Amino acid sequence: AQTVTQSQPEMSVQEAETVTLSCTYDTSESDYYLFWYKQPPSRQMILVIRQEAYKQQNATENRFSVNFQKAAKSFSLKISDSQLGDAAMYFCAYRSAQGGSEKLVFGKGTKLTVNP
């Protein structure tokens, strides 16, 4: 079974600075998808960024980018120019690309605090 590990329960960053959240995963599959979701306080979870394993190029979405290292099974999220609104729980998730299984496998999450 696949597992996702987020080794940083909490992180903090100064506004306008850059922070990197770690995520590692374990799988025997060669094709899969990886996601970072964000859940602000008392609000619903939203997708931040996604990566297809077959793509070597790292995904980017504005200030958010990933460092996808397939051999190392690592999928870190970098937030540049951090803003107060980035404060949230961040969840890393894995999804198999094999047919029949669409469930997301989540890590425990990292709570990000942004200091003004």
Next chain:
Amino acid sequence: EAGVTQFPSHSVIEKGQTVTLRCDPISGHDNLYWYRRVMGKEIKFLLHFVKESKQDESGMPNNRFLAERTGGTYSTLKVQPAELEDSGVYFCASSHRKVAGADTQYFGPGTRLTVL
């Protein structure tokens, strides 16, 4: 476009009672998922509907949990009888059906269930 909605937002019940959680997916989304986060642990998959059919219910913890999706629209998750370990946040997500590729799962705000 309205997002995924869940009702109630909070529920506090006594052990042994019954609780029914409801999820309304985004209109037109055939896929509906239930997940649960127990305090301090990962968000765990419960089950997946495609329209009114259960595609994957491998995450359902036991037969005290019953999920339905009559008519392929909204879904209910009933816990009967509730136990202390059922406490947690229950998330619903929906996605559009695609032939291939991982479509984004859009999450609802969750229902916080407390069993006393």
